[in-house]
Amino acid sequence: MSESRATWTKYSSPQAFYPLAGKLIPWFAGLAMICLAAGLYIGFLVAPTDFQQGDSYRIIFVHVPAAWMSMFLYVVMAGWAAVGLGLKARPSFMMAQAIAPTGALFTFLALFTGAFWGKPTWGAWWVWDARLTSELILLFQYAGVMLLHASIDDLRRADRASAVLALVGVVNVPIIYFSVRWWNTLHQGASVSMTAAPKMAATMLSAMGIMALGFWMYSAAVALMRVRCIILERERQASWAQIERGA
């Protein structure tokens, strides 16, 4: 790496990003644990039983945050991919690569917990309605981005190809989000809306919100943990990584 690079590229180098990520992880992890503990406390011990769904509704305290994260992380991943393509910045590609598995995990969890909510509520583990189907496609999209990256040996080509695939796939995110409005889905409409009064009791809403915040902090911590692994694996030939082994 040449010394004459502009300052901003120096700060966006993997070498500078590695220790910064390391410093941020404990904060995000700590906040995640606080939020998740508070969310579970409110969700199980404060929030009342739903008069229609009984206690099965409590599944939404993990289902809705997981579903939100599955879509949000995809957009963030595609955003890093776009920055990487635009600026040819390696750390941006690394961030995109670091986010994909966590996004896939939350997509799986949204589908899994959704099935366990659907069975007692609808009487079916799965239905091929627009919301569920488009979310399943999102899982395949995450898998596609990861597999494409893994299947190309040349890292620069792998970065660019998987970034393009991630970007093209962004069209599915608004489809998932608006599917309950555009089609007559079995899946219910949005529980939280910017424009309408909430359809849930305040304690239920706050449990869901705090859990979502916890998932958000968790995702940040885990993505940074993974990007540190990716940086070390990719830069293992560089002398700074050799020095970093003791840190």
Place this chain on the structure above:
Amino acid sequence: MQWGSLNEFLAMGGYGAYVWPSFGATALCMIWEVLLLRRRHAAIRAALHQSAASVEVAS
């Protein structure tokens, strides 16, 4: 709080068989992901140690 006993809490109004697997799977996946990443980080650090040691031996 609305739960009279631990059993009542675990039964979740008859929906325990759906509520607990949902939360259990979520917790397991999240803990598993963190453990895998810790192992991956430790493994790459160990590999860097080894390659550094072999460089020292060679020189």
